Amino acid sequence: MALPSISTPKVKIVNKDLEAWIRLPALEEGEHYTIEYLHDVLRVNQITYGIDEAQLQKILDEEIYEQDVLVARGIPAVEGQDGFYEYKVNMNLEKKPKILPDGSVDYWSMYSVQSVQKDQVIAIYHPAVKGTDGTGVSGKPIAARVAREQGALRGTGFGRSEDFLTYFSLMDGKIDIENDKIRIQPIYEVSGDANLTTGSIDFTGDIVIHGSVESGVTIKATGSITIDGNVEACNLEAGKDIILRSGMVGGNKAHVRTKGNLYAKFIEYTVIQVEGDMEADVLLNCTVACRGSILIQGRTAKIIGGDVSAVKGIRATTIGNAAEMRTAVTVGVSADCISRLNLLKKKMDITKMELDKIEQGLAKFEEMEKERGVSYKEDPRRVALLRTRIQNTATLAGDEGEVKRLERMISDGANATVCVTRDVFPGVSIAIRDQVLNVKNNAKCVEFYHLNGKICTRTAED
Incomplete structure (x- = not known):
């Protein structure tokens, strides 16, 4: 037709x-x-x-x-499935304590270590599944997306099966991921108490103590320290986080230092240095220097006595007490820090000028070698210049690192405040940017902040 x-x-x-x-x-x-x-x-x-x-x-x-x-x-293409890893261990540990319904803080909900046993399967690889091409109504093929395989897991402390599908631990230890690499490392685990009989501990890795730590003991770890029991007048030093599940009574003889964060149920009469953040229920008569922020939370959370400072700010339920115990709280950075930064920058300028003069002097020796055809490599004057250049270059690198650290601190503390969600009592002093405010009367739900050279107050948000 x-x-x-x-x-x-x-x-x-x-x-x-x-x-x-x-x-x-x-x-x-x-x-x-x-x-x-x-x-x-x-x-x-x-x-x-x-x-x-x-x-x-x-x-x-x-x-x-x-x-x-x-x-x-037509028949649509069936997409392939990319290869993927199924992890058999928890790689996302709870890093913050939980707030219970009654307002108390549960420090037992935190884990700094995910432990594994030798030969334990840590991951299974599921290979990519190839897709199926489809056909359009025009008769032309519809290509399925090419499924991609994942690269092999990188890291240390684990092996894999002959078919490269199953990964397993080579040791008893702890597992973590850092810079996309899996690392399984040994942990030092104490099932009971740490005391003078067991001796002090200095370990490259993480330390877990299930009992208490008695007076006179020193615990050092390049990784984290977790202590389940009570901690007495001892020294703790960690390259990562410290978790004190049952608190610490330092008796004015204890020191705690960590390059990570510090979490504790309570700490009394202790000198504390924290590079990261700090969380606790109670701080009693402690001297605290914290590069991050301090959070004092919980049903009975309070800071009483001592000198407590944090670059990024402090948030607490209560500061001080009805007995008007002297309690000093400081946030932000001091004028001394800013002055040190300015002095370092001037020092760096002088060092750079000296390095320029040294380079000019070395260049003259090269010119003299070309003109006279004589080597000056062993000339004492040239050797002295080279030594000075090495020293000044090292000094400059160190000063540059310190300048970056101070600039970061100043930036972190620029908007630091002291926030009190319940009560602040007389006897408390608030310092922000070298301005000091002495609390004269009881106040509730107040936030202290710096504005135009003064410490001001406003209502604190819950």
Whole structure:
């Protein structure tokens, strides 16, 4: 049958070559479409695959005109699945204590160490699954996305099976991820108490003590320190976090130093240095220097007595007590810190000028060698210049590091505040940027901040 002259059927291919639709114009009375004609229309429009013959026949039988009808379907591509690792250990440890419904703080909910045993499976690799190409209504293939394999796990302390699918620990220890590398390292674990009988501990890695730590003991770790029991007048030093689940009574003889964060139920009569942040229920007569922020939270949370400073700010439920015990609280950075920064920058400028002069002197020796044809490498004056250059270069590098540290501190402490969500008592002094405010009267829900050279107050937000 010839194509009708009254109008041309409309054919459209949609959904990325997966569907073909046809719209037939109505014919004059007595005219009819044939199945051959519909096939011709589809062929002219390059539709050759997935044609629904039953639908074409239905169009003819029911004379479906002037409406779009789906007449061909392609087969979509089945996407492949990228390879992935299924980890069999918890790689996201809880780093913050939980607040219980009664308002108390649960320090037992925190974990600084994920332990593993030798031969324990730590990860299983699931290889990529290849996809299946589809076919469009035009007969052209629809390519499936190429599934990608993952690279082998990197790190130390673990092995893998011959088929490279199963990864397992090579030792009893703890596992963590650092810079996309898995590391399994030994841990020093004490099942009971640490005392003078067991001796002090100095360990490269993490230390976990399930009992108490008695007076006179020193505990040092390049990693974290976790102590389940009570801590007495001892020394603690860690390269990472310290967790004291049951608190510490230092008796004015204890020192705590950490390059990470410090979490404790309470700490009394202790000197504390923290590079990171600090969280506790109670601080009683402690001397604290914290590079980060201090959060004193919980049902009975308070800071009483001592000198407590934090660069980034302090948030506490209560500061001071009704007995008006002297309690000094400091946030931000002091004028001494800013003055030291300025002096260091001036010193660096002088060092750079000296280095420039040294380079000029060395250049003159090179010119003299070319002019006279004599080597000056062993000349005492040239050797002295080289030694001075090495010394000044090392000094400059050290000063640059200190300048960056001070600038970071000043930036961190720029907007530091002291926020008290319940009570602050007389006897408390608040210091911000070398301005000091002595609290004269009881106050509730107040935040102390620095503005235009003064310490001001506003209502604290819960």
